[in-house]
Amino acid sequence: xxxxxxxxxxxxxxxxxxxxxxxxxxxxxxxxxxxxxxxxxxxxxxxxxxxxxxxxxxxxxxxxxxxxxxxxxxxxxxxxxxxxxxxxxxxxxxxxxxxxxxx
Numbered sequence: 001x002x003x004x005x006x007x008x009x010x011x012x013x014x015x016x017x018x019x020x021x022x023x024x025x026x027x028x029x030x031x032x033x034x035x036x037x038x039x040x041x042x043x044x045x046x047x048x049x050x051x052x053x054x055x056x057x058x059x060x061x062x063x064x065x066x067x068x069x070x071x072x073x074x075x076x077x078x079x080x081x082x083x084x085x086x087x088x089x090x091x092x093x094x095x096x097x098x099x100x101x102x103x
Contacts, residue, residue, distance in 0.1 A: 009041045022047045 011028030015037050018025045024045045029037045045053055 011040045013037070015039060019047065024050050 009028065010030065012031055013029055014026055015029035016025075016027040016039075024047055026043045026045065027039050028041050028043065029039045032038055
């Protein structure tokens with residue numbers, strides 16, 4: 001069975017939140033170049049489900065943050081394990097050796 005595609009919208013802020021008749025209405029918007037706010041989409045969430053929705057978003061954001069941090073830590077550890085580049089090591093060795101003919 002083919003997966004049904006869902007419309008996607010880009011929004012970088014929530015421009016309005018209202019509540020009426022047991023339903024929260026969240027208006028997502030885009031901030032334009034001239035600082036104007038352009039509404040993009042409105043999401044309606046039953047009041048009794050809002051806490052679950054916020055908790056799910058928070059949990060997903062924390063999980064993503066932890067994965068990104070783990071990847072950054074692993075990359076840093078790999079960089080440290082590789083040590084200094086060979087050219088830097090050769091320069092360091094040359095500086096450590098006493099120079100011949102000079103007293």
